[in-house]
Amino acid sequence: MAGPLLDRVGHDARIVATYISLGVVNLVQYRSDFVLAVVNGLITLVTQLLALAVVFGQTSELGGWSRHDLLVLVGVHFLIGGLIGLVIRPSMETMMEGIRLGTFDFTLVKPADSQLLASVQVVRPPALVDVAIGVGVVVWGVGGRGGALSAGDVALFLLTLLCGTVTIYSFVLALSTMAFWFVRLDNVLAIFQSLFGQAGRWPVTIFPGWLRLLLTFAVPLAFAVTVPSEALTGRLDLATTLGAVALAAVFFAAARWFWFFALRRYTGASA
């Protein structure tokens, strides 16, 4: 029984590898995009550091988070933002454009998992700049806090980071899937992008009750940014960790179900 499954995973892995190498080829073609990504990344970084400086010019802690704790959070925010910009957002934008123009039909006739194809079809390597900045800021923040991280903390961080990425991916996929019904939906991603960019870089714990619930379960920023940051700042408890794993599983299953539900109702642009 393991044979066919392994074959399928191998096949899927080859598809992902092909798209990544296509992305790298594109990068070599448009090298200036990379320089631009560095400049934009640095401007954003300086902006966020200045914002922290202004806030911590007036207080020594924000809802229990110190300056270096928030630095870690800013790093995680960069990291997740980079991962979203690397494949998730460009692929989803291409998919929605394809649904509008009718070219999505070509994706469907390819002999592979349609969700996988739609999700990895565009790889934009310049976003790796944000991932690199994120890693750097996380290291800076952790170093500034002092005290050593145990291997367990790092493992918990990686686990919650993975779960957060899966949750965010599933959320954005489900949002984009609605393009099967509402053709012009690119603006909805703008709301998500704005929420992620503005609200995502502060710990959700400072938001009042109803907003915190919204940012945890409706638009799952809490599990993507705050929870991995908690793992690195010694705040994470077992319940939250299990919650992160469970939420990732639920979001992924729901998004996949919704994907196939939408596909069954999809009639193509020409039909």
Place this chain on the structure above:
Amino acid sequence: MAEQAVAGPTTAGRPDFSRVSWPALARYYRGEFSAATANNLAYRGAVAIWVVTTVIQPLVSIVVWRTVAGPGGQVSGYSSAEFVTYFAITMLVEHLTFIWLMWEFEYRIRTGSMSPLLLRPIHPIHKDVCDNLSYKVIGLLGVVPAMVLLVVGFGGDVSDIGVAQVLAFLLALLLAMALRFVLEWVLALSAFWLTKISALNNLYFSVFLFLGGSFAPLAVLPEAVRAVALVSPFPWMLAFPVEVAMGRRSGADVLVGYGVQLLWLGLALLLLRLVWRRAVRRYSAVGA
């Protein structure tokens, strides 16, 4: 209208818009405004979504600064309730002053859709003014209720706002709208020289975030940053009208503020003239 059909009268290789009479311009404004409004109403879903995104930043700022101030506490003369009012009014001013053309010009030039705008016998800025005003009016239907919700929901302090403050605010707001439109339209013109404008735009918005007063009231910023802000045009496009509305500036202070706004507006118009002339001369249509 017959002579306007003769497209693109030029002198010395650049468009000459001086032959448009005032009544013709007024007719153009009415027509373009109603066309833009019809368009905005047809795509009201898209407008609604953009309005939702304008609420997010002030909402986050309110949460952050309320947390910093704490219940009953103060930060540089702002209590929690005053932070709420500050950012709620900031949202209104931001909505009424912002323009999006610095993102659109790159597209216009890349796709060649700038060419027909230049061939019309009327300066392209008039079309942008109409489109902008129409969007602002429609957007108010969402922004004003959102502002009220923010103030009521977070317990904003509006006790200092009276008729005098509102009247003084309206003039400051109008000047801020004009100043920001002209200045950011000049920024948009940079697309005539640069093929990628995202870095310049990001830098501009990053500077505006702090010096304009949208991240925090100027009083909260470090002394040195505030000093820089006050000699820059940025606070006069956002923070100043908000402070006037909140009654934090009064009497001669307000009058001086109007003067500074007018001064910057004059400078911005001068800059517009200068840059526009060079930009058009530089322009070569896609495919030319």
